[in-house]
Amino acid sequence: MQKTWFITGASRGLGAQIAKTAIRAGDRVVATARRREAVIEGLGPDSNQLLSVGLDVVDGGQARAAVRTALARFGTIDVLVNNARCGCLGFFEENAIQDTQAQFTTNLFGVFNLTWAVLPTLRFARTGRIFNISSFGGVPGAELGPLYSAGKFALECFSQCLSKEIARFGLSVTIVEPGREQRNGHHPVADARLAQAIANLVDEAEPPTRFFAGSVGLDPEQVRLADAQAELAVGAGFP
Helix, strand or coil: CCCEEEECCCCCHHHHHHHHHHHHCCCEEEEEECCHHHHHHHHCCCCCCEEEEECCCCCHHHHHHHHHHHHHHHCCCCEEEECCCCCCCCCHHHCCHHHHHHHHHHHHHHHHHHHHHHHHHHHHHCCEEEEEECCHHHCCCCCCCHHHHHHHHHHHHHHHHHHHHHHHHCEEEEEEEECCCCCCCCCHHHHHHHHHHHHHHHCCCCCCCEEEEHHHHHHHHHHHHHHHHHHHHHHHCCC
């Protein structure tokens, strides 16, 4: 059955690869980026399967307008991929409040905006998938990445809570945690493989809440689990 995907940050990298994978499978794609021209450069002109839309995810009004445009063109949205993101690395002390705001407005509040805009359609249809692209940095945290990791931590907590709220409507949320090899669109082969894996998950009856992209993605989760177990062991002895 043909599906309609709504993908943010789709002008290059993983977002563009997800769009290409969906189109090859015969699905329809609403591909968005801050500059509509960048989407056209990456994916080609609009067609009966592709609609390119300019969208800054931090603007809630633009998010709602983009969803209305998508529904007017294709009639439905079946899959939301919150892929738009930005990164700011460095020691916390050397960052400014503006850096924090940039991280959270795109990586977290942007996800809120799109989810608010799309959820009514998914809930009405009582079927749909949401994929929130996180990072290996959103699991244990990393030196030189406190702002980025904090935003991804928050995204993962939000995703877990949301998945519980909307499961009753037949909807699911999957947190995708790419490893270090997927970064800034510089690894098209890895991005293409992950895009295909996400496409496969769409057809799963019960997709996972978390999807780790390869062993590099698994390493930080194993570290987090080991740390948590050690901390629980210490706390267990407290009266």
